[in-house]
Amino acid sequence: MHFTIRQARPNEKDAVLRVYYAGWRAAYKDLIPKDALTDQAIRPHIALNPERSWVAVVDEAIVGTVQFGPNPEDPDGVAEIRTLYLLQEYWGTGIGKKLMQFARSWLASRGYTRAYLWMFTENKRAAGFYQRLGFSDTGESETYTIGERRYEGSKWEAPLQPVPPHHTGPHPFWADPHISESMLRAHLDPETDRASRKPATIRRTVRWLAEQYPAVKSVLDLGCGPGLYTNEWQQAGLQVTGIDLSSRSITYAQAQNPHVDYRVGNYLDLAEENAYDLITLIYFDYGVLSPKDRAILIQRIYRALKPGGAFVLDVLHQNYRLHFFEGVQTPDMGDFFTKDKHTVSKTSLYYPETKNLLEQYDIRTDTETKSWYVWNTLFTQKSIRTELAPFSEVEYFADLTGTPYDTDGTDFAVIAQKR
Structure with a gap:
């Protein structure tokens, strides 16, 4: 029901x-x-x-x-x-x-x-x-x-015991073989932006960033998925690296473009120094991380950028709270989570103190119930600037195609430049 x-x-x-x-x-x-x-x-x-x-x-x-x-x-x-x-x-x-x-x-x-x-x-x-x-x-x-x-x-x-912010449970979303296959299909679907933005938007993003940084020669895409952005960068003649946790997505990306340096791994382990002109983390992935992991990532991105290099990301704005559905839904998601007969219950909650959003999916089959946790964080210009303290200059836009910043927007893009 x-x-x-x-x-x-x-x-x-x-x-x-x-x-x-x-x-x-x-x-x-x-x-x-x-x-x-x-x-x-x-x-x-x-x-x-x-x-x-x-x-x-x-x-x-x-x-x-x-x-x-x-x-x-x-x-x-x-x-x-x-x-x-x-x-x-x-x-x-x-x-x-x-x-x-x-x-x-x-x-x-x-x-x-x-x-x-x-x-x-x-x-x-x-x-x-x-x-x-x-x-x-x-x-x-x-x-x-x-x-x-x-x-x-x-x-x-x-x-009362809340789900701790950024808790993933015993079943990491990206590690499940069936869900990783479903995620790959969602990434590659050009008619929806559930997992990746649509192809026209991706091309506009790459074109706009290339115009902003015409001297860029090397790009690192964190959370690259099946290589939708990295393909565009490589075809523009740049040296491109992509990192993602999903081995399925990386395998697909490698088959599509062997000229990109694809790696399966956690970008929190990034250890290179002065290696890239541009590092991107796109589609609100930054807010998925805990404050501790965000601090680690900022340090490692800063170290991996060449002097004058830039870090590009987008985040959800505090305004998104006004549009966030809080409650319980029982959506029909087809076989996204499993091919077995099952029901889906989605509980959505806001954590005011930490500005976190939680979407918890409880998948019940005849034999078990599994819970999957999808987190994000809401930001303001002030809060994201605080986290990007090592960077000398930070610019804000409404999106990653260069639209001017909108104070009423539900998300925004950020470009942080290394000294």
Whole structure:
């Protein structure tokens, strides 16, 4: 079943309330008298906060909701999962579990370390659900009055643990044989820019950089993939080197152009000195790296450049945050991850403190579940200039074809020149 989890919109209050009412009646029909399950009776017990409400959507209809966030009396690092309701016909589909998992992941990405919730002590079905998701009864209780009857509520709590920024897990994306084949196909598809920019843009980039640096004789392309940029540089008569982690991409590139010096390896291990006039790292690869690895890379690139040489890269701008979807999706990605029968769940999160974006793909087959983590980092001119401190001059552009810098853009290009 395909569904989406996203933040509720201001005009969806009535639709969210309908899920609350139906969810209450389904969840508590054996606990609360029927006359206390009308919309009018339920409404006083609902503290709806649209800014903290997230919804599950199936075929454009809201079928579930979760509300969470800190309360004024909560200690630092602690937040409440206020409500979780799902239309009964969607029980057992995994949507309720995903709503709860997303709530915890979102809170963890914002620095919260514990989440708690209150539930009717008699609600054994809910207790089993929360226990399977890692919650435990704290022993604290309170009393609710609904209609003419009093009910006991229990407080349950769970620790929150974020995926650490730039964590790749036990399965590096580029090392999987099937995914590396899928990535190569994506790189070579001229109709899409999912993995590489389209051929016309690549040619414009190489032409523009050649105009900016007419004296360039040697180019190093970091993360060169199947050689789309390196081919253009070599055909322009330059001495070209390409480095990439994917042996599949390098094998393909070597077969296409044996005149380029292609190497399988990690560009963080770059050890040459004063060897290149131009070093490129294109399509936001710089932001994939951790701050520690970025610092190492800058040192090694600076050392590998000849005096007067330039480092060319592009990064995501802080403005990209406004366009970044945060939530859960279940996209149909064909056989990109595996040829086995499977489902894909994609969780997208923003980490405000570190300015990181995470897209986590959970691939579930009949025999296992694997998670793949795709990271990036948001920058401003100031933050990228700080990281490029060794370079004497830094210029900014809207893209790598020379378009003037746009303060409202979602990404930007950078050229840093060595003294």
